[in-house]
Amino acid sequence: MLAHCSARRAAYVIHRPCRAVHPHSLQRRTLTVESFTNGFLDLAAALPLPPSLPPYSTTIIICTVVSRLIWTVPFSIWAKRRQRRAEEEVMPIINTLKPGVSKLVLAEMQKIGVRGTKDQIQAAHAKRVKQLLTTRRKQLFSEYRCSPGLTMAIPLITQLPLFMGFSIVLNRLSQAPTPFDSESFLTLSTLAHTDPTATLPIALGLITLANVESSRWFITEAQRDREEKVQKWKEDRVARGETVIEPQKIIKSVLRLISVGRIIIATMVPGGVVLYWVTSAAFGLVQTWIMDYWELRRKQKLASLSSTKTAAVKQ
Numbered sequence: 001m002l003a004h005c006s007a008r009r010a011a012y013v014i015h016r017p018c019r020a021v022h023p024h025s026l027q028r029r030t031l032t033v034e035s036f037t038n039g040f041l042d043l044a045a046a047l048p049l050p051p052s053l054p055p056y057s058t059t060i061i062i063c064t065v066v067s068r069l070i071w072t073v074p075f076s077i078w079a080k081r082r083q084r085r086a087e088e089e090v091m092p093i094i095n096t097l098k099p100g101v102s103k104l105v106l107a108e109m110q111k112i113g114v115r116g117t118k119d120q121i122q123a124a125h126a127k128r129v130k131q132l133l134t135t136r137r138k139q140l141f142s143e144y145r146c147s148p149g150l151t152m153a154i155p156l157i158t159q160l161p162l163f164m165g166f167s168i169v170l171n172r173l174s175q176a177p178t179p180f181d182s183e184s185f186l187t188l189s190t191l192a193h194t195d196p197t198a199t200l201p202i203a204l205g206l207i208t209l210a211n212v213e214s215s216r217w218f219i220t221e222a223q224r225d226r227e228e229k230v231q232k233w234k235e236d237r238v239a240r241g242e243t244v245i246e247p248q249k250i251i252k253s254v255l256r257l258i259s260v261g262r263i264i265i266a267t268m269v270p271g272g273v274v275l276y277w278v279t280s281a282a283f284g285l286v287q288t289w290i291m292d293y294w295e296l297r298r299k300q301k302l303a304s305l306s307s308t309k310t311a312a313v314k315q
Contacts, residue, residue, distance in 0.1 A: 201266030
């Protein structure tokens, strides 16, 4: 198998079409995409895989899993720890500040003589309290190094270069002449052509959608009760004719559209690229489930310890 893979790679290199390019552009290209494509072919030929496994497809899957484990998982754990600090250290402080801030704002309004209807006074009071708490929350996020924006952005930003880079390399390897023409995998007739049945693109969309819809599977009863109270509060505001903007619903709707969009795009790219996308999405889904389940168990243990301490104090 090793000799066979080497022969196919040699044929690919020998018959690679020549293009007239600027010397500096050629040098940069040689040091980037071509270096990675040749490295991928060398790795596929060097891996001690059983003859029953397709070498290039298996190498794509192995490279995807290993790169995600080494590069993206640590940032995801880092983000989860920041999220934990925000939920368990910052938000309890904010909750303890609410009564005092509310009384302070009420005293200020009485001192300056704010006038209006009861609803107007309540709205002004709630707006001022929210402003003060938001300012304090931002300060605490900075002190505890757990700003939500950075927490969400860093994992996405760190995944993008890896995702784009490997996609470009696999797309380049799919250009004729290529050894990808000689290998099929699942519903792919060859790794160099699109999936004729669209099975893998559809699987990609479903996996992406599952990652969106399963976000509420691993939440505690306390979180579920809190979400129900917030939802009832929003419904009451809507019933009073107020406009309620729900960022989470907007984000979920956008992610659902992205799931459909990924299916359409995946039907137009080579099979090797689609295989990488499906493997990466499946890894991300399993990673999310594991981390959310681990976080759920941790919160349940904390809640159990808290209830035990409370019962001991009452006794």
